[in-house]
Structures are given as structure tokens and as C-alpha cells.
Amino acid sequence: MNNFGDLIRAKREEKEMLLRHLAAELDIDTAQLSKMERGERTARREHVVELTKILSLDKEETLSIWLADQICLLLAKEKQALRALKLAETTLSK
Template identity: 55%
Template sequence: MHFGEKIKVLRESKELLQRQLAATLEIDTPMFSKIERGERRAKREQVIQLAELLKTDSKELLSIWLADQIFELIANEDSALDALELAEKRIKQI
């Protein structure tokens, strides 16, 4: 599940409207709609705000958000899996 799908599921489970969350994030409703559809990226600060508003784990939401960004960056690369393995090793070292 990508970030936008997760936000939509959480928002609908709380019976909130897009415009309510958009207003709190200080963006317009069409922008929020694009975030839910995966057409725009939310900013890191917005992800944290959304976690608070939707009463969900910010670490999980940030992980999904970051995974989407990584996927977009390497999806069409032939050596994507190799690159991910190398990155994983480096992350484990720090």
C-alpha cells in the first residue's frame, strides 16, 4: 500500500473529509486529493502532522512515505535490487 492509499484508508475510517485535513495542513483540497492519489508528494512535516491528526503511528507513516520516494527513484533501474542491498548494508553500519 502506498502512502496516499494509507492516508485515504485512515481518513475514511475516521470519517474525515479531505477538506478538513487539507485545511489543517494549510493546503487546498485539490492538492490533498493529489497526495491521496499519489500524484503529489507530501512533505515530511505534513506526514508527521497527518499521523497526529489521524491518530496513527508516525514511524509507520514515515516509513511508507519514504518507501514511496525510494520506489520512485529506483523503479526503472536495472540494478535496483542490488542498490537496495548495498544501501541496506550501509544503513546497518550506521
């Protein structure tokens, strides 16, 4: 349920970047980035896009994962989560 954060952290470590280095490139606080990676806070869309560039990630895929996390956040604790997803899918397919 924090697939985006996990992805970012994995890629960052793979590239052997420190939080403060990546944070500096994004022009945000190190603590902010730490929280994003652990899912304590969600990233801004613009930061997501920027991250895909810095970490050589696929933009579309990464955005999808980030969006999916947002959806999961919205539906957390909702009994009708899956039912709502199905309805949304029907609507968006049109």
C-alpha cells in the same frame, strides 16, 4: 507503490473526514491533498508528521511507509533497483 497515499485515504475515510476538512487542518489546498492520496504528488515530511497526529497513525510506521514510497520513486524504471537496495542496506547497517 503508493502505500502512503492509500494509508492516508483509508484512515481519512474511516474517520469520515472530507478532503477539504483534512486539507484545512494541514493548511494546504484540497487538490494537493487529493493528489497526495493518489500518489500523484509526494507529501512533505512536515505534512506526514502532522497527518499522523490528526489521523491517529503510528508516527514511525507512517514515516517508514512514506520513505519507502520515496525510495520506490527513486528506483522506478531502474533495472538495478534491488541490487542498489542491497548495497544501501549494507552501507546503512554500519
